[in-house]
Amino acid sequence: MRHLRWLLVPLLVIPLGWLLFTGFGRDPREVASPLMGRPAPAWTLTSLDGETLSSEDLVGRPYVVNFWASYCIPACVDEHPVLAAAHEQYGDELEIVGVLYSDAPADAEGFLARYGDAGYPHLVDPDGRLAIEFGVTGPPESYFVDADGILRAKRFGPLTDALMADHLATILPSASR
Amino acid sequence: MKAWLPAVALGGLLAMLALVALLALEPRAAPTAAERVDEIARGLRCPDCAGLSVADSPTSSAQEIRRQIDDLVAGGATDAEVRDHFVARYGDWILLAPASPVVWVIPFAVVVAGAAGLGAWLIARRRGVAPSPPTTLSAEERRRLHEEAEALDA
Numbered sequence: 638m639r640h641l642r643w644l645l646v647p648l649l650v651i652p653l654g655w656l657l658f659t660g661f662g663r664d665p666r667e668v669a670s671p672l673m674g675r676p677a678p679a680w681t682l683t684s685l686d687g688e689t690l691s692s693e694d695l696v697g698r699p700y701v702v703n704f705w706a707s708y709c710i711p712a713c714v715d716e717h718p719v720l721a722a723a724h725e726q727y728g729d730e731l732e733i734v735g736v737l738y739s740d741a742p743a744d745a746e747g748f749l750a751r752y753g754d755a756g757y758p759h760l761v762d763p764d765g766r767l768a769i770e771f772g773v774t775g776p777p778e779s780y781f782v783d784a785d786g787i788l789r790a791k792r793f794g795p796l797t798d799a800l801m802a803d804h805l806a807t808i809l810p811s812a813s814r
Numbered sequence: 815m816k817a818w819l820p821a822v823a824l825g826g827l828l829a830m831l832a833l834v835a836l837l838a839l840e841p842r843a844a845p846t847a848a849e850r851v852d853e854i855a856r857g858l859r860c861p862d863c864a865g866l867s868v869a870d871s872p873t874s875s876a877q878e879i880r881r882q883i884d885d886l887v888a889g890g891a892t893d894a895e896v897r898d899h900f901v902a903r904y905g906d907w908i909l910l911a912p913a914s915p916v917v918w919v920i921p922f923a924v925v926v927a928g929a930a931g932l933g934a935w936l937i938a939r940r941r942g943v944a945p946s947p948p949t950t951l952s953a954e955e956r957r958r959l960h961e962e963a964e965a966l967d968a
Contacts, residue, residue, distance in 0.1 A: 671905045739862070
């Protein structure tokens with residue numbers, strides 16, 4: 638009976654250690670999306686340029702939906718060149734659409750004037766309805782949709798070149814890793 | 815232990831159970847649509863604030879979610895259907911209270927198991943330290959004890 642008591646120590650310590658070890662490895666604010674592997678939400682919205690765009694227009698082409706805001710500093714500033722570079726590199730086969738998250742169009746235009754406008758469209762999302770459809774919890778967040786319109790990956794937080802390459806590989810056959 | 819103590823404890827327990835049953839069975843008016851919207855909003859997490867419900871948050875996404883709850887309830891959706899609408903987008907994360915009934919039972923199970931363990935330990939301990947019968951010394955032992963004591967005194 639007495640030596641059985643020592644068995645309790647590993648029985649308690651090992652699961653607790655495992656919980657802590659796995660827990661520290663992830664951001665508690667990050668939410669696993671139930672939408673992965675499902676059709677991406679459909680939308681028809683107006684861009685900052687006044688153009689009406691729809692997810693229907695993108696059928697057959699992989700695309701990235703990037704939720705951002707001018708007040709999202711430094712995360713959105715940091716990832717801005719990453720998105721511009723991807724647009725430059727894969728422009729022909731990949732669409733990128735920015736979506737303003739709870740931001741005024743004038744402020745977003747100021748951000749683009751200051752940090753550079755790569756040329757892909759930025760959509761105004763009235764009342765944040767599209768953000769709710771995607772389950773966004775705050776900017777920046779990026780969603781990767783394949784040519785069949787299926788949501789394949791999500792990035793919570795700013796994109797880096799490496800993360801962009803990893804996630805693009807899930808929707809774009811030609812994206813090298 | 816006083817003899818009347820268990821009777822008083824049992825009486826108190828019965829009175830409490832009767833009170834709970836009375837409260838549970840009390841007829842209540844069906845909630846209005848506005849009350850239902852408010853109740854659902856209090857159970858959903860505001861997506862872009864820290865630890866606030868949709869009912870308590872002023873952000874535009876919380877306002878939009880409240881508006882959508884309003885629409886869904888007006889359209890005849892049940893409370894569970896409204897919650898599922900948001901769980902389908904955000905996952906269980908959006909729910910402020912856990913959906914699984916197991917989670918509610920675990921704390922009570924732990925308390926009961928702990929009390930049972932403590933009780934078993936206390937009973938075992940009481941048995942373990944039961945007073946041992948007084949030992950009697952033989953004449954030989956008595957004589958040696960006497961000798962040793964005198965040797966110490968000397």
